[in-house]
Amino acid sequence: MLLYEGEGTAVQRGHLSKCEFCGVRYQRLARDLERIGQALREEPPPGEVVRGFYRPVVPWLSVAAGLMVALALAWGGLWTWNPTPPVPTDRADNEEVWSFLEETSTALLMPDTASGAEDASQASDFPYVSAALGEELPCEGVDLFFGCEG
Amino acid sequence: MDEERERGLDNPTSYEELYSAHRQQVLRICRVLLADRHEAEEVAQEVFLKMFRAYQTQDHTQAMDWKPWLTRVSVNACRDRRRTGWWKWWRLANIEYRETDHPSRGRTPEEEVLSRELQRHLWLAFRKLSARQQEVFTLRYVEGFSTEEVAETLRMSAGSVKRHLFRAVHQLRRSLGDHL
Numbered sequence: 001m002l003l004y005e006g007e008g009t010a011v012q013r014g015h016l017s018k019c020e021f022c023g024v025r026y027q028r029l030a031r032d033l034e035r036i037g038q039a040l041r042e043e044p045p046p047g048e049v050v051r052g053f054y055r056p057v058v059p060w061l062s063v064a065a066g067l068m069v070a071l072a073l074a075w076g077g078l079w080t081w082n083p084t085p086p087v088p089t090d091r092a093d094n095e096e097v098w099s100f101l102e103e104t105s106t107a108l109l110m111p112d113t114a115s116g117a118e119d120a121s122q123a124s125d126f127p128y129v130s131a132a133l134g135e136e137l138p139c140e141g142v143d144l145f146f147g148c149e150g
Numbered sequence: 151m152d153e154e155r156e157r158g159l160d161n162p163t164s165y166e167e168l169y170s171a172h173r174q175q176v177l178r179i180c181r182v183l184l185a186d187r188h189e190a191e192e193v194a195q196e197v198f199l200k201m202f203r204a205y206q207t208q209d210h211t212q213a214m215d216w217k218p219w220l221t222r223v224s225v226n227a228c229r230d231r232r233r234t235g236w237w238k239w240w241r242l243a244n245i246e247y248r249e250t251d252h253p254s255r256g257r258t259p260e261e262e263v264l265s266r267e268l269q270r271h272l273w274l275a276f277r278k279l280s281a282r283q284q285e286v287f288t289l290r291y292v293e294g295f296s297t298e299e300v301a302e303t304l305r306m307s308a309g310s311v312k313r314h315l316f317r318a319v320h321q322l323r324r325s326l327g328d329h330l
Contacts, residue, residue: 005297005312029319036322037291039272041178044185 275325
């Protein structure tokens with residue numbers, strides 16, 4: 001093939017001219033290429049025999065892709081138009097989870113709560129300190145028998 | 151080729167002369183690459199329409215070699231058609247075989263059957279080649295371009311052309327086996 005295309009060394013060309021076997025192979029290659037070229041110059045045989053070789057792959061891929069998209073759209077449409085009602089959560093089953101979450105949130109918020117409580121206690125101590133200094137005690141609730149005048 | 155030179159067709163000047171000089175070659179390349187006479191004619195029309203536009207904008211004071219240009223445009227047009235024309239497979243799949251489309255060229259019935267059988271195998275083997283291999287093989291062994299001309303037309307290196315040719319010939323001979 002290389003020699004046919006004008007390549008190869010002088011030694012190889014010399015061998016080709018001397019070796020009968022290689023000479024026959026070379027001639028056969030030249031003849032085959034000539035026959036192939038001649039056949040291709042003529043009218044191609046009809047229709048589906050040769051035409052469909054590379055083409056069927058593409059339509060089948062396209063059809064398959066189209067079907068996939070259609071199925072996905074259909075499934076998506078059904079899911080959107082008929083949404084499943086939310087399943088009521090079983091409070092009993094989740095009780096541990098809820099208690100854990102409450103504990104966690106309490107623990108997380110503890111520093112702020114503590115300081116808030118401190119402030120609150122400071123605020124609530126103020127009337128008692130004032131009372132101790134001579135003022136009246138604050139009313140802490142409704143006295144059913146005597147009422148509250150605070 | 152010498153006859154064409156004598157008739158002055160190697161350097162035609164008007165669009166009509168260019169069309170007459172290159173029509174058969176363009177049509178043949180398209181037919182081999184598309185394996186369909188009708189599609190080949192459509193693509194060849196597109197190629198000559200492009201040539202007409204290029205001809206109108208060309209500087210006519212300088213001679214231009216249209217053969218490599220037309221060959222390159224034809225090969226590219228066939229490649230585009232193969233990429234986008236898959237849908238025609240559905241339309242054309244049911245075309246009936248007509249004897250009138252395939253004249254016997256003066257052969258005996260036995261020779262005709264053998265020739266058709268060989269041709270069918272050959273085309274099938276040819277269609278199994280990659281698009282690039284088909285293009286290179288067509289220009290080299292159907293159109294008779296030199297390796298360098300093929301490389302220049304398809305804007306490839308000569309080494310690449312030879313590689314494609316080698317693989318194409320190897321695959322064709324393997325596919326055809328005893329049919330040759």
